[in-house]
Amino acid sequence: MEIQFDLADKPFNLDYTLGCGQVFRWFRSKEWWYGIIGKTIVRVRQASDRLIIQSFPENKETKLVFSEYFGLGENLKEILSRIDKDGEIHNAIQKYNGLRIIRQDPWECLISFICATNTNISNIQRMIQNICQRYGNEIFYKRKKYYSFPTPDILAKAKIEDIQKCGLGYRAKYIISVSNKIASNPTLLEELEQHDYHAAKNSLVGKELGNKTFKGVGAKVADCILLFSLNKTIAFPIDIWIIRTIIEHYSHLYDVGFISRIKEKVYTKKGSISIKEYNLLQKRMVEYFGEFSGYAQEYLYLHTRNKVLS
């Protein structure tokens, strides 16, 4: 049995949505994408105006869960028209029309983006795959093995050396620390969705009792969590690709001196941007693109990245 969504007049592109680096556990084989949503094993394919989903196990809520996960409730056409403000974003929207922001599990998102610092996407995928193989539960479906994403209490009890063996290196200690935090307060992340962007972000990057609540979570990682799992469409993560986009196409939004300093850092590879520079880069972009800045970020990110890598 399978579920279908009618995509007529709804921009949606499965390849861009699953392949743009917001989720790391999906893989494509021929026309199907394979993945796990919650505890449900899923394969998905797109046939022009339909999204076809086969899943195991199924229940009555499955269709609603999938609709939510893929962001099908959002009026993407309207959102894209709101951020379509210049030639560069216009080209990105034309090329990647149908890219949607997924509403993924905040816990998985938190761990995934702690892994995502100072590395590349294929390595992130490998780290997370290793974590799931070692600490998740095996699920068999159609004679293939899948693994659930491990729970906070399982990772909290893990040995740091074992997590390092998953290829996480210096990130392993952050995983243990954050897992303990969530294991002792399981609803902490979900509660952040009730707060506005700034309050939620302060909780993610802030301190309590003098030390950081979420080690390994800085501004960039926090913005990814807010955008990809906590429904904060105003979040605009600043990464190296977006900085390149800004330098090339949005430098007029900044002081000349500021931009040249950013250029210097990026081109010479001498040091990363400071938190102040991060915040200013972000502030101007959000002023420019508005409440759906996060969508603009994703379109620009993919556009710039694929221009360079292809």
Place this chain on the structure above:
DNA sequence: ACCCAGGCGATTG
């Protein structure tokens, strides 16, 4: 051998 990859935390100045 060296550099880079969707930064962060600890340590300095």
Place this chain on the structure above:
DNA sequence: CAATCGCATGGG
């Protein structure tokens, strides 16, 4: 405070 500097790991 703000700026600088290791950091684990894998691939090119």
